[in-house]
Amino acid sequence: MGQLLILMFFPLQYTDLSKRFSPAAISFLHGLVQLAVLSPAKPKGRTANMLVLSRDMREEEPPDSSLMCSSDLTDSIPGDDYFKTRALHTTVKLLSGFLSQLDELPSCYEVFKPVSCILSRLDNSKYPPDIQKDIAGLVLNIAALESRKIQLLVVEKKKPRALRLYEPNIEEVFDGMKKRPMGRTKQERAKLLHKYKREMKGAMREIRRDKSFLAKLKLKETLTSDLERQQKVREIYGSAANQQAEFHKLSKHKKK
Template identity: 40%
Template sequence: MSEVLTTDMDRDALNNDGFRLSVISSTAVLLEQFSAVYDNYPSYLEIFSPIKCQCGKLPVNNYPESLQKQIQRLVNNITEGMETQRKPLVMQKKKPPPLKMFEPKIEEVFDDRKKRKGGSKEINEKQKLVHKYKKEMKGAIREIRKDSYMIAQVQFQEQQEKYASFFLLTLTVLLLLSMGYKIKWL
């Protein structure tokens, strides 16, 4: 700003009361227009309450009558805008309907190899027995696998215990030999 206002005459022009009053008048006009634009916004109270507070601090008694009326009109507009009731937030009375989505229709493919109901009663009975036999066989094989796995685990544990006792005996013999003891084997 110092570059723009290089002369003393320009600085004196900005320091006079006429310039200050014109700036206040222009500001009041702009604030009235903003108040009219933002009148329907829910945040009107939060935006314009600090402006109303600052307008109350102005030394209006020292201003010309036209500027006093302009500032009073601005304060009245802001006060009227603040008096409008706000609607509180409430939950919806019912659930919103879900959006319609495009989901593909999936139809099951018919496979007649699995289910053959045709034939006589004897054939159907025989097929049921074969199916039951296969099912039981699979269950028996599963049980045999479980049993053999458990037997293998038990045998492995017994072998580990045997090796552990043998290892402990060997370690003891080596320790005694290293200490200078003589061992007689039976």
């Protein structure tokens, strides 16, 4: 737990400029505060009430610092009251840092309200004065955000007016040819000539298609007639061969 708590300094530093909301970090810190509150019900799990003090620490001074340091990663014992006070103090400091960092967030109060509720149940009379002062300051800062109004998203009563659109200014592209102004008769003649050329191109296209179709049809008929002629020639040759064989048979029989 000490390692994770010290690692919480990194998201606080990394989001200092971007003001990015880190819900996992705040949720973890909220859970640590819950471990310091004595639950009236029967505790469940080995981590329940882990940070609850076993004695009064108001007159006690921590050996090194009231905040956690790198030595807590290896030397501290979770059951030690000095460790518990340093863990809670560090948690409160981190929550205060995230609170000031997310002060401009519209839902800042809703995010930190569960933290304020659990801190109000914390018996901070057993902690040193500096920790009590930081806890009270955090609770007051969260309470100060309650009066802030949240700007809700609303639909506008009037639809925004559409922008005025202008006709496009189309400029003719110069193709190197001078175009002379034509009268109405010449324009009609040019239109008819253009239509004639277009119809002529379409007619020529159809004629080419018909020629191609007729050529394919003629080729098919030629191939069919060639096959029929070849078949008849084979039949004639076959019949002549049979007659020749019969003739040879009769000749041999007469000689005998």
